[in-house]
Amino acid sequence: MFRPSVSIVLFGALALGSFFVGCSSGTRTVKAASLRPVSERKPAPDFALKDADGRTVHLSDYKGKVVLLDFWATWCGPCRMEIPWFIEMQRDNKDRGFEVLGVSMDDNGWEDVKPFLSEMKINYRVVIGNDATAQLYGDVESLPTTFLIDRDGKIAVVHVGLTSKRDFQDGVEQLLQPGQSGSKVALNRVLVPALSLRPR
């Protein structure tokens, strides 16, 4: 029933912020710090997901590389804005030990995603995610959510929501530097108000 008490509230970003960033619980604000100091980084959970060719992709396959892990969906406008930037970053930095890995959260899977990969000429690997993967990464619900992972497989930063191209480039560039120790990039604060869709 569509009762007055029914309220759909989407707090995905809050959960994510608490899980990885350890801040701002109980409020409607998420503070996602950019490039955490190396000593404070947590390992990025491994997963095994299929790519468009049916091959299993493990995050651990990328150890030794800087990885931009992008949770996205075809129906997500802000995600679609960022994807051309990732294509460019993949092209420009692939030979420097950098890879973009897309995790699509489309319910219809490849049926929706494959045409989009062709249309956008996506030059990096994309896998189809699931609830388990989203949970591993702190209940990713709001999209896009993007993790920058250092060469040791640790999460250096999480961006919740649309982020500037410059922020991504700065973060990647910093992680690609030999012996980088993080923390040069200013705090990136993303406000995430809750959404309710409910009867009046």
Add this chain to the structure above:
Amino acid sequence: MGAIQKVEGKRNAAVQAKIPVVVDAGFHVNSNTPSEDYLIPLKVKWTAAGALDGGELMFPKPSFEKVEGTEKPLSVFTGSFDIVANFKVAANAPAGPGSAAGKLSYQACNAKMCFPPKTVDIAVPYQVD
């Protein structure tokens, strides 16, 4: 605070139900006619209409919001609005109370992020006189 108000009518009477929806400030849901094919529309589907026939929907006029990075303004609903469903009480409906069940699907975003599509159950209580 209010559920969908009960509709009441005799057999063969036209009745109208309003489904009230509130979207929090700063967010939008795609309208029933999104401006891009890839966007997920607001939908209502009746699953068990009981003594009510029809259920044709009337959505409010969408607003058009220009969002950074999109070519066309997005056709969206924001704030408080009603979806109106037009029913007819079935000719052979038994007198008494009942409820028509349906599902409302939506997908919400703000300028920075989107949330997965959701479906919620809705029910229109009715009384056949």
